[in-house]
Amino acid sequence: MEDISTIEGLARTTSEIATSADTIWVLLTAALVFFMQAGFAYVEAGFTRAKNTTNILMKNLIDFSFGSLGFFVLGFGLMFGTDLFGFIGTPNLLFSKGWEGSIPAEAFLIFQTVFAATAATIVSGAMAERTHFAAYVIFSIVISMIIYPVSGHWIWGGGWLSQLSTPFHDFAGSTAVHSVGGWIGLAGTFLLGPRLGKFNGKTNAIPGHNLAYGALGVFILWFGWFGFNPGSQLAAAGTSNTKAIAHIFVTTNLAAAAGTVGALVTAWIKFGKPSLSLTLNGSLAGLVAITAGCDAVSPSGAIIIGLLAGILLVFSVTLIENTLKIDDPVGASSVHGICGAFGTLMVGLFSTSTGLFYGHGIESFLSQLYGVVAVAAWALGAGFLLFLTLKHTIGLRVDKRVEEEGLDIYEHGEAAYN
Amino acid sequence: MKKIEAIIRKTRFEEVKKALHEADIDFLSYWDVRGVGKAKQGRIYRGVVYDTSIIERTMISFVVRDINVEKAVNAILQSARTGEIGDGRIFISPVEQSYRIRTGESGDESLYIKE
Numbered sequence: 001m002e003d004i005s006t007i008e009g010l011a012r013t014t015s016e017i018a019t020s021a022d023t024i025w026v027l028l029t030a031a032l033v034f035f036m037q038a039g040f041a042y043v044e045a046g047f048t049r050a051k052n053t054t055n056i057l058m059k060n061l062i063d064f065s066f067g068s069l070g071f072f073v074l075g076f077g078l079m080f081g082t083d084l085f086g087f088i089g090t091p092n093l094l095f096s097k098g099w100e101g102s103i104p105a106e107a108f109l110i111f112q113t114v115f116a117a118t119a120a121t122i123v124s125g126a127m128a129e130r131t132h133f134a135a136y137v138i139f140s141i142v143i144s145m146i147i148y149p150v151s152g153h154w155i156w157g158g159g160w161l162s163q164l165s166t167p168f169h170d171f172a173g174s175t176a177v178h179s180v181g182g183w184i185g186l187a188g189t190f191l192l193g194p195r196l197g198k199f200n201g202k203t204n205a206i207p208g209h210n211l212a213y214g215a216l217g218v219f220i221l222w223f224g225w226f227g228f229n230p231g232s233q234l235a236a237a238g239t240s241n242t243k244a245i246a247h248i249f250v251t252t253n254l255a256a257a258a259g260t261v262g263a264l265v266t267a268w269i270k271f272g273k274p275s276l277s278l279t280l281n282g283s284l285a286g287l288v289a290i291t292a293g294c295d296a297v298s299p300s301g302a303i304i305i306g307l308l309a310g311i312l313l314v315f316s317v318t319l320i321e322n323t324l325k326i327d328d329p330v331g332a333s334s335v336h337g338i339c340g341a342f343g344t345l346m347v348g349l350f351s352t353s354t355g356l357f358y359g360h361g362i363e364s365f366l367s368q369l370y371g372v373v374a375v376a377a378w379a380l381g382a383g384f385l386l387f388l389t390l391k392h393t394i395g396l397r398v399d400k401r402v403e404e405e406g407l408d409i410y411e412h413g414e415a416a417y418n
Numbered sequence: 419m420k421k422i423e424a425i426i427r428k429t430r431f432e433e434v435k436k437a438l439h440e441a442d443i444d445f446l447s448y449w450d451v452r453g454v455g456k457a458k459q460g461r462i463y464r465g466v467v468y469d470t471s472i473i474e475r476t477m478i479s480f481v482v483r484d485i486n487v488e489k490a491v492n493a494i495l496q497s498a499r500t501g502e503i504g505d506g507r508i509f510i511s512p513v514e515q516s517y518r519i520r521t522g523e524s525g526d527e528s529l530y531i532k533e
Contacts, residue, residue, distance in 0.1 A: 047464075205463035267465070277464045318465045331464065 018237035019103065025236035025245070026107045032227025033114040037064050037121060039224055042217030043284075044125040045416075047208035047277070047330040051406025052129045053416035059124040059133075063140040067117035070145035075116055076109060079149035079157045086160030089153045103234060111231065115177055118228075119148045122181025125330035127188045129195050130403050133411045135390045143184060147382045151375045152176050161371045166354065166363040168371035171248075172232035174292030174343040175372055180379045182337025185328065186320075187383035192396055194327030196403055203322050206329070211276055218280045222256055225287045229294045244295060251294045252287065255306030259286015262310020270314060278314055284335045285313035289343030292368075293351055301350035308346075309339045341372045419513040419526065420487050423479045425451065425506040426498040431476045437497035438480075441489045445530050446480035457504070475506060481513050483526050 003009040041060035045053050077092030080099060084090055092098075099105040120143045124136065154161040154168075155176045161168035170176050198204055208214060229252045230245040263282020267275040286306035290297075297305065316334035320326050328334070348365025349356045356365050390396050397403075402410040409415060426434055428450065438446065451474075458469045482490055491508055499505050518528035 203466055205461070205466035205468045207461075207463045267462075271462045271465065271467055272460075273462055275462050275465070281464075314465065321465065 021237040022235040023103050023107050026103055026111050026231060026234055029227035029231025030111045030114050032224050033118065033231065036118060036221050036224030039217045039220030040121045042213045042220060044128060044330050046210045046213030046217060048128045050209040050417055051408055053408060054412050054414050055133065055407035056124065056128055058412060059136055060121055062137060063120040063124060064117045066137065066141045067120045067144035068113050070141045071113050071116040075145045075149040076112060078146065079152040083158040086163060088150055089157045115173060116144045116148050119177045119181040120144045122332050122336045123185040123188060126185030126328045126332035127192055128329045130192060130397055132395055132398050135394055135396050139386055139390060142386055147184065147379065148180055151180055151378050164367050166367045168367045169296060169347050169351065170292045170344055171295045172229045172291045174288055174340040175375050178288045178291065178336040179340035179375060182333045182340055183376050183379035184383035186333035186337055187380050188387045189326050189328050189333065191387045191391060198327045199325050214280055218283050222283060222287065225252055229291055248294045250299055251297060251302035252290055254299055255286040255290030255302040256283050258303045258306030259283055259310035262307040263313050266311045266314040278317065281331045281335055282310035282313055285309040285339040288336055288339045292344040293347035296347055296351040296353060298352055305343055305346045305350060309342055312342055313339055341376065344368050344372050419481055419516055419529065420484060421479065421481045421511050421513050422490055422508065423477065424494050424508040425475045425477050427506060428474060428476045430498045433497040434478065434494055437493040438490065441493040443480060443482065443490050446478050448476055448478040451475050451477045481516060481529060483529055
């Protein structure tokens with residue numbers, strides 16, 4: 001320790017203690033975000049059929065693993081390297097040039113790694129029960145190594161969206177993480193086609209095999225979100241940071257609760273029964289929607305955003321399944337794509353410092369709109385190109401027989417339940 | 419020898435088991451079965467409304483000496499009945515032969531009887 005009998009020594013010690021608090025906070029919340037992988041695994045396993053459980057667990061395990069490796073090797077540099085033309089960061093292969101900031105470079109790296117893996121894992125749910133495993137491995141690497149870091153650079157790495165006169169605001173990643181994953185999933189699901197028997201003149205229900213897993217997964221995700229959003233403050237020392245992270249805890253929780261209620265009531269009115277499978281998605285819808293503005297909106301603003309996201313979710317699921325005939329078994333494109341975009345736009349209205357509803361004009365809303373549209377175009381376009389390439393090379397979809405009898409036995413040779 | 423099979427409500431299983439025990443029938447096999455009937459139950463999954471005609475029941479099955487058929491049937495009739503539609507069925511069929519594997523005894527001798 002420094003000699004604290006001098007003013008300089010005391011100042012240095014104080015600053016070191018602050019760095020310690022910040023670093024501990026970032027590492028702790030990184031661990032919470034990591035645990036969200038378990039949440040995704042359980043939600044996706046529960047909402048799909050027992051014959052594909054090994055496959056979905058495997059996908060969640062390997063997208064985190066390949067994602068961690070790919071983000072370390074190339075992705076981090078593309079996202080946070082020195083800005084090139086506002087579009088990408090300078091590659092920083094194998095993190096060899098490190099990173100400069102108020103917390104240790106590796107604390108920042110691990111926090112960003114768990115975020116990158118979240119974006120990749122969202123895709124697996126949308127494309128569940130029919131995707132070729134080898135194709136999945138390849139595209140999860142490409143997502144965390146290239147697609148996610150590029151749009152991430154625009155938002156968080158100093159790229160063009162952060163250089164707008166009223167910068168695009170996405171605090172913890174409604175757009176940067178969730179929409180990117182949701183849109184890529186939508187592109188993949190569209191190219192992949194529906195599961196056998198999903199649409200034959202009418203839309204059929206293919207109930208998931210274990211709603212208890214689905215519910216546990218949602219609780220784990222909600223828990224993990226207390227790392228995802230408050231952790232994105234990247235600091236915990238000092239009054240302004242402690243106030244900020246406490247505020248973000250509150251807005252995050254209120255939006256999740258309101259999203260749950262919104263979906264519950266909407267589904268109850270629309271279908272006559274309180275549907276657990278949709279209400280669980282409603283909790284996630286509220287969480288995804290508040291992620292962009294969790295630092296900037298008031299608690300009441302958070303409630304409105306969450307509630308609307310929960311309502312929107314039910315209509316979005318119905319639209320994508322029944323009208324567009326796109327088969328997304330866990331609703332990932334609605335929860336992460338649509339509700340992520342919605343929540344990001346709402347920052348332009350509800351932000352207490354820049355929002356239209358607080359008398360700050362339309363500029364913020366327009367910046368949010370540019371960002372949402374640009375990132376959607378990028379993720380859908382890049383995703384479409386990626387899946388199209390895979391479809392015409394190694395193939396995207398498993399054979400009919402494999403799909404009918406289950407991916408567990410044919411792709412992995414192991415059943416989840418014996 | 420007769421085989422008695424009955425499809426009963428799952429909720430009546432414990433009562434049926436007890437009634438059969440009181441009628442000295444201590445050994446039986448049972449399993450949960452799903453059937454199809456006229457009753458439809460509305461279901462919703464993730465916003466898709468659909469009907470299912472699945473009806474869940476328990477099936478019990480045991481073989482008795484001819485002299486025990488009547489009391490076994492009466493035990494089931496009394497214990498499985500609620501009076502509502504869907505209480506189930508009892509089927510009785512002849513059994514050609516039976517062996518006890520441990521001793522090689524056959525016919526009535528191979529069936530359990532309370533001393």
